[in-house]
Amino acid sequence: MARRPPPEDDDVSLFPFLSIICAIIGVLTLMIAAVTLGQMNQDDVKEAVENAIAMEQIQKELAATEDAVEEMSIQLDKEKAKLLDNAGSRQNELVKSRAELEALIKQLADTKKKTEEQKKIKIVIPEIPQGQRETVADMQTKLSTIKERLALLQRNLDEKKKPPEEAQVSILPGGTGLSFTPNFVECTASAIVLHTEEPPLLIRNAEIAANPKFVALLEKVANDKNQTIIFLLRSDSLGTYRIVKKLCDDNNVRNGKLPAVGNGRLDLRHFRK
Incomplete structure (x- = not known):
């Protein structure tokens, strides 16, 4: 190995x-x-x-x-x-x-x-005896009576609605100036109204002496021996009367006065006969 x-x-x-x-x-x-x-x-x-x-x-x-x-x-x-x-x-x-x-x-x-x-209820009207039933003639008589009463009531109502008649103040002749032809002048508290104009002319106290209509009236009366101015005296017009009286006396204008008792419209027809 x-x-x-x-x-x-x-x-x-x-x-x-x-x-x-x-x-x-x-x-x-x-x-x-x-x-x-x-x-x-x-x-x-x-x-x-x-x-x-x-x-x-x-x-x-x-x-x-x-x-x-x-x-x-x-x-x-x-x-x-x-x-x-x-x-x-x-x-x-x-x-x-x-x-x-x-x-x-x-x-x-x-x-x-x-x-x-x-709806189901039955209405029963009681029968009225023949002598107690009201005839058509009776109804017409009642209707005529009602109409007469309504007419009378209407006349009475119309009379009540009429305005009261304005009281009149009658001016009667008097005194020694009946032989003169009057020229009426109304005296109020703050103005005079010449009723010699138609319609009557209102003259305020402050404008009297210079207003030709009033001056012409003074001249007319002063130059005519048969004319005179008669002042119609309201109860509150003594101050106004003294103003116009003095103007007449200062200018030898014949004038006189008569009382106008009350506040109604003057009625002069006794002087216009």
């Missing part, structure tokens, strides 16, 4: 060489990576940065959108609850209205029933 040769003392270990080779390979790998990074396009780097920024902005907008969606969901839940409450109220109103309608229908049915019962 062959024998194994003894080991030689001159064998060399390969481990140090393998370590050096691995180190060289690592250095080469780093060098290749550095060269590759150095040769990368700057635009690609910028685009990558912009994409990262855009992605961050999109994430922010997405978060804001999610918040808005959540808020809208809460609002919708509130609206839904409100609608449910309104629906409940309407349902209650509907139930109430239906109950009222049923009550009205029942009331109508009761009314119809009572009406039908009343």
Whole structure:
């Protein structure tokens, strides 16, 4: 049997060489990576940065959108609850209205029933004896009597509606001036009334002296010996009479006076016969 040769003392270990080779390979790998990074396009780097920024902005907008969606969901839940409450109220109103309608229908049915019962009631009119019955002639006689009474009442009512007749104050001739033709001037508290005019003319106290109608009357009487002025004095006309009396006396105008008792319309027909 062959024998194994003894080991030689001159064998060399390969481990140090393998370590050096691995180190060289690592250095080469780093060098290749550095060269590759150095040769990368700057635009690609910028685009990558912009994409990262855009992605961050999109994430922010997405978060804001999610918040808005959540808020809208809460609002919708509130609206839904409100609608449910309104629906409940309407349902209650509907139930109430239906109950009222049923009550009205029942009331109508009761009314119809009572009406039908009343229709069934027979009206019995007691018979009046022949001698107590009122004839058409009797009715016409009563109608004529009623019409006469109405006519009488209407006449009485018309008489009451008529305004009261104005009282008249009659002026009667008297004194020593009957031979003169009178020109009547009525004196009141604040004015005179010329009955020589048609219709009678009222002149206030402040305008008497300058009134052309009164001045013309003074001239007429002063220039005619058959004319005179007769002042008709009301109960409150003393002050007015003094004014016109002085004007006549100052101008030598013939004048006189007669009382007019009362407040009625003056009646001068006794002087016009």
